[in-house]
Each structure stands twice: as C-alpha cells, then as structure tokens.
Amino acid sequence: MKNSGLVITSKWIYPVVGTPVLQGAIVIRNGRIEAVGTRDAILSAHRDLEHLDYGEAIVTPGLINLHSHLDYTALGPLDTSASLFDWIPSLMKSVSKWQPIDFFESALYGARLNALAGTTMIVDSSYSGQSAEAISHAGLKGVVGLELFGLDKNRFELPWKNWLERLAKLENEGSAELKNAIAEGRVVLTCSPHAPYTVCPPLFREAKKWAETRQLPLLSHLAESPEECGWLQGGSEIIDAYLIKVMPSIPERDTATLLKSIDWKKASHSPVAFLKEHELLSNRLVAAHSIHVNDEDVKLLKAAGVSIAHCPRSNARLRNGRAPFSSYLKAGVNAGLGTDGLPSTDSLDLVAEANFALNLHRAAEPESKLSAPDLLEAMTMGSARAIGMADKIGSLEAGKRADIAVFKIAPQAAEFVPEVAARFAEQFADPADTLIRFPTRVEAVFVDGESIVEGGRLRNMQTYARQ
Ligand SMILES: [Zn+2]
Numbered sequence: 498m499k500n501s502g503l504v505i506t507s508k509w510i511y512p513v514v515g516t517p518v519l520q521g522a523i524v525i526r527n528g529r530i531e532a533v534g535t536r537d538a539i540l541s542a543h544r545d546l547e548h549l550d551y552g553e554a555i556v557t558p559g560l561i562n563l564h565s566h567l568d569y570t571a572l573g574p575l576d577t578s579a580s581l582f583d584w585i586p587s588l589m590k591s592v593s594k595w596q597p598i599d600f601f602e603s604a605l606y607g608a609r610l611n612a613l614a615g616t617t618m619i620v621d622s623s624y625s626g627q628s629a630e631a632i633s634h635a636g637l638k639g640v641v642g643l644e645l646f647g648l649d650k651n652r653f654e655l656p657w658k659n660w661l662e663r664l665a666k667l668e669n670e671g672s673a674e675l676k677n678a679i680a681e682g683r684v685v686l687t688c689s690p691h692a693p694y695t696v697c698p699p700l701f702r703e704a705k706k707w708a709e710t711r712q713l714p715l716l717s718h719l720a721e722s723p724e725e726c727g728w729l730q731g732g733s734e735i736i737d738a739y740l741i742k743v744m745p746s747i748p749e750r751d752t753a754t755l756l757k758s759i760d761w762k763k764a765s766h767s768p769v770a771f772l773k774e775h776e777l778l779s780n781r782l783v784a785a786h787s788i789h790v791n792d793e794d795v796k797l798l799k800a801a802g803v804s805i806a807h808c809p810r811s812n813a814r815l816r817n818g819r820a821p822f823s824s825y826l827k828a829g830v831n832a833g834l835g836t837d838g839l840p841s842t843d844s845l846d847l848v849a850e851a852n853f854a855l856n857l858h859r860a861a862e863p864e865s866k867l868s869a870p871d872l873l874e875a876m877t878m879g880s881a882r883a884i885g886m887a888d889k890i891g892s893l894e895a896g897k898r899a900d901i902a903v904f905k906i907a908p909q910a911a912e913f914v915p916e917v918a919a920r921f922a923e924q925f926a927d928p929a930d931t932l933i934r935f936p937t938r939v940e941a942v943f944v945d946g947e948s949i950v951e952g953g954r955l956r957n958m959q960t961y962a963r964q
Pocket of ligand 1: 622785
C-alpha cells in the first residue's frame with residue numbers, strides 16, 4: 498500500500514486546515530497525503546489506485562494526545578476518589594515492584610487504547626522510558642519525555658548526569674523497533690522536568706537548554722494544583738509531606754533538611770511567575786494542566802510562546818479545578834488536548850475529552866464561544882504546533898504525513914434510524930459537532946499511510962516474549 502497508493506472516500510473529510518468536504522476523498526501515496534478533494538473528482542483522476550470507501554464516516558487527521566503517562570495504564574482502577582497528593586504516592590507504591598516488562602506491557606495497553614480512539618501521536622511523560630518502546634511497537638508516533646526530578650540546587654549536576662545516562666541507555670539498548678522509529682522520526686525522545694515543586698531552577702534550566710539546543714519540546718506539569726501555588730508562595734505542608742514520602746533520600750542531607758533549605762519561594766509567585774523569574778518559560782515548553790493562572794500569567798505564557806496541554810477530565814477527577822481554556826484561546830495561547838494517564842481519568846479517548854471540555858466550559862462560562870471545531874483544532878493542529886510538527890502532521894493537506902482517523906457515524910444500521918430523524922440529521926449536522934457530541938466509533942486509523950486499525954480492530958496484536 499505504501500508505494501502503490503490508496504484513495505479513501507467517506508461522507509465527510511474534515512481537514513482542520515481548509516473547509517470540510519462533503520462526499521470527499523483523500524489520496525495517499527508513499528506515506529503522505531497527495532491530494533484532498535471531492536469524491537467524484539478524485540476517483541475519476543485516480544482510477545488505478547486501491548479504493549477504500551468508509552461510507553457514513555468522518556475522516557480527520559490522526560488525533561494528537563498532548564499529555565499522557567502510558568506507563569501507568571494498567572493502574573486504571575486505582576483509587577478514583579483521591580486528590581492529587583494522596584494519589585501520586587499510591588500510584589508510586591503500586592509500581593514499586595514493577596520490572597521494565599511490566600511498564601512495557603502497561604504502556605502497550607495504553608498505546609493500543611489510544612490507537613483505538615483515533616490517536617496517532619502520543620506526547621508522553623515516562624520515567625521508565627518503556628512508553629517509547631510501546632508506542633513504536635504499536636506502530637504509532639510519539640514524543641516521549643524521560644522524566645527528570647531533583648530539588649537540591651547545590652547538587653543538581655547529579656540528577657542531570659543520571660538523566661543523560663538513562664537517555665543514552667534507552668537510545669542504545671532499546672529494541673530494534675524503537676531504534677527504527679527514532680531513526681525515521683516516528684518516535685522522538687526528549688526531557689520532561691516533572692514540575693516546579695520537584696525540579697529546582699538550575700536543573701530545570703539544564704533541561705531547557707538541552708531541549709532548545711536540539712529544537713525539541715520540553716514537557717512539564719504546571720500550575721496543576723492549589724497546593725503547588727501555595728508551596729511556591731511560601732510553603733505547603735501537603736507538598737512537603739508528599740516530597741518526603743516520594744523523593745529519594747539524598748546522602749547526608751535527607752529530604753526534610755533539603756526542604757528547609759529551599760530559598761526560591763516567594764509570596765508573589767504564581768507557578769508561571771516563578772518560571773518567568775528563573776527564565777524557564779520558552780516556546781519549547783508544553784505545560785500540562787496550567788489551571789491556576791491569573792490574567793498576567795496568561796499574558797506571560799502568550800509572550801513566551803508556551804503551549805498548554807489541557808486535560809479537563811483529569812483536572813476534575815483529581816479535584817484540581819478547571820483551566821481557563823477559553824481565555825487561553827482568546828489570548829492566542831496555543832493549546833492542545835491531553836487525556837493524562839488512565840489512573841486519573843475515565844478513558845484515553847480524546848473525543849470524550851473534547852466532549853467533556855465543551856460541556857464543562859459552557860457550564861462554567863455561559864458566555865464562552867468555545868465550539869466543536871475549536872476542540873478539533875486543539876487536538877490536531879494545536880497539539881502539532883505545541884511539539885513543533887505543524888509542518889508534518891495535524892491536518893489533512895497535500896504533502897503532510899498520512900496520519901488519519903476514520904470515525905464511523907453511529908448508529909450504522911439505516912433501518913434503525915427513522916426517516917424523520919435521518920432528514921433532520923442531514924439538514925443540521927456539522928461534522929465537528931457530530932464527531933464530538935454524538936456517538937461515533939473509530940473504524941480505521943492510518944499512520945504514514947499504514948493501516949493500524951481496520952474495522953475497529955488493531956491490525957497488529959502481535960505479542961512479545963515475557964522474560
Ligand atoms: Zn501528567
């Protein structure tokens with residue numbers, strides 16, 4: 498298929514950049530999109546190519562999940578009522594005996610759930626690095642940030658050195674599949690300094706410098722909880738207790754002593770102002786959550802070109818609040834959507850995330866103009882811009898990679914839909930609204946023109962030897 502070419506047709510082609518095409522078609526050749534147009538015109542010009550007709554379906558760019566933790570997918574049933582700082586230690590305790598193979602299996606489960614939800618690119622933060630293995634094994638694309646922690650500003654070189662070693666180990670000792678994916682640019686490894694309350698400014702700066710030199714995105718959590726804001730402004734007993742529980746003890750200076758020596762808290766600090774003061778804002782930064790911000794923070798994020806990974810369901814589940822998503826869009830701050838990890842949300846389904854976002858923000862801000870097309874933009878082009886790949890993915894345009902999702906409009910059975918309902922649907926349905934508000938199911942997914950999901954099922958369910 499990769500070399501011979503393929504024409505996909507369906508009721509709607511939703512290119513995100515450009516106008517939706519009714520009865521549309523896409524030509525795929527050599528892993529790229531060659532043309533997008535109407536069904537009749539494309540089919541008459543390409544009679545020689547294989548033709549897949551998806552009928553009552555909406556074809557979109559492959560979705561981009563801008564924030565996740567695939568490693569923890571198997572912990573989906575973890576306490577669903579905890580708040581953030583009870584939840585993280587219980588998550589860490591649950592995986593304390595896991596081997597790399599356990600992280601891999603858990604991450605592969607997550608990568609496959611993403612594929613089955615129409616996602617082709619996963620932006621993931623991972624301590625083990627196994628999510629990079631899982632993404633390449635599943636045939637998807639990924640930007641994987643190896644997580645970085647370290648609060649001791651006098652000894653930040655050590656965690657940085659350890660991080661560089663972990664990265665080199667993953668690059669050099671990874672599977673052939675991962676090495677190929679990296680060589681072909683399908684998987685990109687980068688750095689993920691965890692959060693302002695777990696990474697000291699000089700260590701965060703090393704990570705920023707490293708990512709900027711390589712023109713890579715830098716993945717972090719920002720302004721996620723009221724406790725984070727309190728801690729940066731002077732102290733939070735909840736965060737201190739959490740850090741003592743989870744940070745590895747440092748020789749000669751245990752974590753409690755270390756916490757007393759931290760001298761970068763300031764009453765005036767919001768998390769964004771803190772990053773600004775330490776010159777840590779950058780157009781490479783993808784800031785997950787970004788809930789607790791004021792008007793000045795929004796301006797700072799816009800001026801620095803920071804992108805936001807909006808995770809409304811995780812934010813709600815962990816009782817962290819609601820990010821001002823409409824204000825970000827209005828201010829011109831680039832934003833995408835992320836599901837976050839399965840232990841802090843209901844599913845790894847980005848369309849469900851968009852549905853929740855639309856209703857949440859309208860309920861909280863009746864004046865909000867947020868629309869279904871805005872959400873579709875966010876989970877395709879918004880996320881592509883965030884990771885510096887807007888020239889390659891995020892829309893259905895000639896020349897871009899053929900990363901494509903096909904959503905079947907449900908219910909399929911025509912006899913089930915009364916005539917009057919069908920007429921109504923025909924008259925009013927906007928494809929973006931249909932996708933986000935009404936039941937659809939993922940029929941097919943292509944990555945670089947290769948079929949990953951067909952007929953709602955994964956093509957590659959190949960297993961691997963458990964050692
Ligand atoms: Zn996260």
